[in-house]
Amino acid sequence: QLQLQESASGLVKPSQTLSLTCAVSGGSISSGGSSWSWIRQQPGQGLEWMAYIHHSGSTYYNPSLKSRVIISVDRSKNQISLRLSSVTAADTAVYYCARVNAYDFHFDYWGQGALVTVSS
Amino acid sequence: ENALTQSPGTLSLSPGERATLFCRASQRVSSSYLAWYQQKPGQAPRLLIYGASGRATGIPDRFSGSGSGTDFTLTISRLEPEDFAVYYCQQYGNSLWTFGQGTKVEIK
Numbered sequence: 001q002l003q004l005q006e007s008a009s010g011l012v013k014p015s016q017t018l019s020l021t022c023a024v025s026g027g028s029i030s031s032g033g034s035s036w037s038w039i040r041q042q043p044g045q046g047l048e049w050m051a052y053i054h055h056s057g058s059t060y061y062n063p064s065l066k067s068r069v070i071i072s073v074d075r076s077k078n079q080i081s082l083r084l085s086s087v088t089a090a091d092t093a094v095y096y097c098a099r100v101n102a103y104d105f106h107f108d109y110w111g112q113g114a115l116v117t118v119s120s
Numbered sequence: 121e122n123a124l125t126q127s128p129g130t131l132s133l134s135p136g137e138r139a140t141l142f143c144r145a146s147q148r149v150s151s152s153y154l155a156w157y158q159q160k161p162g163q164a165p166r167l168l169i170y171g172a173s174g175r176a177t178g179i180p181d182r183f184s185g186s187g188s189g190t191d192f193t194l195t196i197s198r199l200e201p202e203d204f205a206v207y208y209c210q211q212y213g214n215s216l217w218t219f220g221q222g223t224k225v226e227i228k
Binding site: 037047048052062096105107108110112 | 165208210215220
């Protein structure tokens, strides 16, 4: 059974860079055309897709975040990472990593989420 | 961007009743690329329906999806106590993913 586990520094100061990692167990991040995304949920709000990466390295980003976000994979550690720069209080959210189904592009496996608070 | 609008915002129903949730896209969505998720407080979303009408593994058959083009529907035939939650639709197109704003199904 595929499992995803996010980790992050819980508190980030405004203007700094937020860093998240998603450790994948129960399967390789490179297997079967696997691809991955980060999705966030601001307090009391809905879901916002942020970024996508195929295990080959190709990436797509939400245009609203594109200038601030970088997604990457580390095959040696079997994990996916996200960096979001120039954060503000509006970036306070629960951040989820999810596997993107290779055929229908839905999110079939999710991590439990990591809360990141942006505050001075 | 293909915006998704879900209605109603809140649905107040009793256990045993039928729930019908709507998701309308601003542009045509390939049926293959429309999914529905359930989210309970403090939990990650859970995939219910993919490809507009396919049930994900382990999802009870009281959940069904339908629709095409710009209009999609999630139906819960008989609400169980564990079904009271927030439901989101999601689409993929042109290398972008978008979610609807959610419909909360609450106990009446």
